Amino acid sequence: MYPLTPPQIMALANQVVGDGEHDLLCANLSGRVRYANNSACFTLGYSFEDMLQKSFTDYAPHLSQDTWKQHCQKTISNGKDQIYTYHQNCKGDSYPVTIQSIPHLVSDTNEQLICSIVADAKNSQRYKRMLENVEVSQRIGSFDLNFHDQSILVSENLKAIMGVSDPEELKPSAISQRLSREDAARWNSRMINFLNGYHRMDENFLLRAAAERVSLVRVVMWSRMEDGAVSGITGHYEVMEETGQERMISLEENQRRHIIRALRYTNGRVTGPNGAGRLLDINGKTLFARMKKLNINRDDYTVR
Incomplete structure (x- = not known):
């Protein structure tokens, strides 16, 4: 398997930023790396030549073959797809990533590539x-x-x-x-x-x-x-x-924290099928009364 030629890389760069601030990894349907930009090589700790010898299982060991195939199919069918996984660098350190992919067909060889922008999932x-x-x-x-x-x-x-x-x-x-x-x-x-x-x-x-x-x-x-x-x-x-x-904390303080946590999860919604009342298995009116008694205000559960 030969590396992509400069014209093929330029054609790829017309679709995605090939050497920008984000990591870019392009692989074929079997997961073999066909291109990696400087940022991706630096993050993973491999040279460009080393990356061309890698498959996705080398830097994404938690991503199963079945999941990769599904990701490829959805990327091609929908024109894009996103998944979460963990990447592993050359030192063996793992970190969570989000992978946003688009398909790219190498016109003169008909080789189907999946081109992925990789970002730190902590963001x-x-x-x-x-x-x-x-x-x-x-x-x-x-x-x-x-x-x-x-x-x-x-x-x-x-x-x-x-x-x-x-x-x-x-x-x-x-x-x-x-x-x-x-x-x-x-x-x-x-x-x-x-x-x-x-x-x-x-x-x-x-x-x-x-x-x-x-x-x-x-x-x-x-x-x-x-x-x-x-x-x-x-x-x-x-x-x-x-x-x-x-x-140990007081029963009221424990109850107050519990209600606030539920409200944060429901984005402040108290009633309805997606409200805190359903989470806590309590009637909405009763929950409103308890919030008033425990002095729970919007500022307590609004995430800034």
């Missing part, structure tokens, strides 16, 4: 939304799982809490391996509820965290809705005190 709305759901604390780590492509984004806190570097180990389906048999059965039954439709969970589990230490962890997760359908799960894990006792 994406999905990642920011995931972090907005938790307090700023080293004891809390958040995640967001997409049902469509099974991609998962996790905060650095959550990787540290669990003592892992591979986000795939933090998918809900893999967490059961960290639980006792009894807790694993309870966990799996909750996951079935998520697969069957809208669901919310707020429960404590004893699970194996970093350094093989068994910790009491509060797990809060809920179905993420898009266009009226369940599209994934988002949530967070909170490590409790080592004694197994949660740091």
Whole structure:
């Protein structure tokens, strides 16, 4: 397989910015790299010549062959597609990325390429939304799982809490391996509820965290809705005190924080099918009255 010629690269550059500030990676349908701009080579730590010897599995080890094929098909059919995954540089460091792709056909050889602009996913709305759901604390780590492509984004806190570097180990389906048999059965039954439709969970589990230490962890997760359908799960894990006792606060303060967190998730909507009332399983009028009693104002749950 020969490298793209300068005229072929120029034709490609007419569609995408070939040497701009963003990483550009072009691969064929089998995932073999056919072109990479200077920025992509620098980010991944490989020379241009080295990149032409790579396949997407070399720098995106969490992206399955099936997911890549689906991405290629949608890119060609729709003229564009976007997915989330993790890239891995030459040092083995992983970081979340968002990949926006368009198709490009090399005219004189009829070689179909998928040209992808790669950006740091920590700047994406999905990642920011995931972090907005938790307090700023080293004891809390958040995640967001997409049902469509099974991609998962996790905060650095959550990787540290669990003592892992591979986000795939933090998918809900893999967490059961960290639980006792009894807790694993309870966990799996909750996951079935998520697969069957809208669901919310707020429960404590004893699970194996970093350094093989068994910790009491509060797990809060809920179905993420898009266009009226369940599209994934988002949530967070909170490590409790080592004694197994949660740091105590007043019942009213705990209730106030809980309501504010729900309102932030629903963008301040109280009633209706996508309101905080449904999340909390409480009547809208009752929730309004409780918000007034707990002195919850718009400023408390408006994300700036």
